[in-house]
Amino acid sequence: MQGAHLQPPLHSVGGTDVVKVTTKDIIEQFKLELVSGEEGIHRPITTSDISRPGLEMAGFFSYYPAKRIQLLGRSEMSFFELLSVKERMDRMTQLCTVNTPGIILSRDMEVPTELIEASERQQVPVMKTPIKTTRFSSRLTNYLESKLAPTTALHGVLVDIYGVGVLITGKSGVGKSETALELVKRGHRLIADDSVEIRQEDKDTLIGSSPELIEHLLEIRGLGIINVMTLFGAGAVRSHKRVTLVIDLELWDKNKHYDRLGLDEEKMKIIDSEITKITLPVRPGRNLAVIIEVAAMNFRLKRMGVNAAEQFTNRLADVIVDGEHDDI
Missing domain, CATH: 3.40.1390.20 (HprK N-terminal domain-like)
Structure with missing residues (x-):
């Protein structure tokens, strides 16, 4: 969402507090x-x-x-x-x-x-x-x-994608809400937009939810505020979801090196828990909703022990070794 007019008074970003x-x-x-x-x-x-x-x-x-x-x-x-x-x-x-x-x-x-x-x-x-x-x-x-769990509030969008709680972050205007709208249209569920309240219920368990004032609402520039539950039905929203993946959207920087294999795993610390973070560059022509959807599926596969990047690297290493043996 664009402005702070939808945001109720919350804890400062990254700070923690205790609900009385x-x-x-x-x-x-x-x-x-x-x-x-x-x-x-x-x-x-x-x-x-x-x-x-x-x-x-x-x-x-x-x-x-x-x-x-x-x-x-x-x-x-x-x-x-x-x-x-x-x-x-x-x-x-x-x-x-x-x-x-x-x-x-x-x-x-x-x-x-x-x-x-x-x-x-x-x-x-x-x-x-x-x-x-x-x-x-x-x-x-x-x-x-x-x-009484420690809580914090982060600027972003939380979506349930194939059972994975994906927190989409990025600077204002980068396209977080528009991407969330496309994900909802593709059958996924919105938890929170603009401000995500996160509480740490266990050592590595972060639960995200929406402030009551803006629950089920989504703000799209040029269109305004829409009620996702009213438009898409009760199956398009959830009240809360465990946060397991962070996807940070940033404008494409041609001078910056982006990971092309997926071997490097970046982490983001929220309260006392470290969550896997993926940085996605944004540029015209990239379908962010599809990319985030695939990122969530790939994250699930990795947790099941299937890592495509590692498999490719191992095969490449085998090819190189075989080539060296042939030269000998």
């Missing part, structure tokens, strides 16, 4: 029952780690991870019932700190009076869920890891 999640968000996401500590539901959750305070129930608070969500299951509550009244009050008072984002009881267990009183004093939200402890812990961890 509050206790209220997980209450709404998992339909939790809020029992007490309502005034603290806007507390931020800064880590995806979840704590099951078994040692804390026994009185060991030296390494208490107070900034984590505390999840109490049947084991913790069974031990809690064996404690004296004084010990119960002491444990729950220490469990509820000014940094604790919330305490959740699984299996719809009854919330002890001591916990309700301590939570009201420190304004720590106490919640309940009918889900089993291990299952809920897994779901909550996955949700928090997704929301």
Whole structure:
């Protein structure tokens, strides 16, 4: 897209940020029952780690991870019932700190009076869920890891081509959006145009999506803004896609040497992950959509162990060696 008028306020290009999640968000996401500590539901959750305070129930608070969500299951509550009244009050008072984002009881267990009183004093939200402890812990961890993943925003177009998430980059006006339109017409799917929000969900896993304001929109110079889903149907768009290949479009420079065999593999670092990058020179007469389509297919082949450039080089080397032997 051409102008910044379509871009909502985003993170700076190449920079990283953390999406904030509050206790209220997980209450709404998992339909939790809020029992007490309502005034603290806007507390931020800064880590995806979840704590099951078994040692804390026994009185060991030296390494208490107070900034984590505390999840109490049947084991913790069974031990809690064996404690004296004084010990119960002491444990729950220490469990509820000014940094604790919330305490959740699984299996719809009854919330002890001591916990309700301590939570009201420190304004720590106490919640309940009918889900089993291990299952809920897994779901909550996955949700928090997704929301708290490092993110960045890049100028470009993200397209799903034969299952390969291709991020098309390049200077403004080089033809990124026009190429994306041709790819959509050829049956591929648009994820984002102009601004691509990328989050790192794992060490080498980058997930790209579109800002909500410009989702499904494409800007073509001289034509204006078009809605890809309205024009081409729901099958022409996706909400998100893993980014595995970057194709950088640049105007043809006759003085620059371009790779003609495909042996050299360039990398581009996005957040903490390195992605394969291909630089394509743009000049009149080149069908960029077809070239990018073939690049995506060739990338898939390489990942399957089929490298045409290496095969050609090996055959060439064999021919040279055979020629030398014939001369002898």
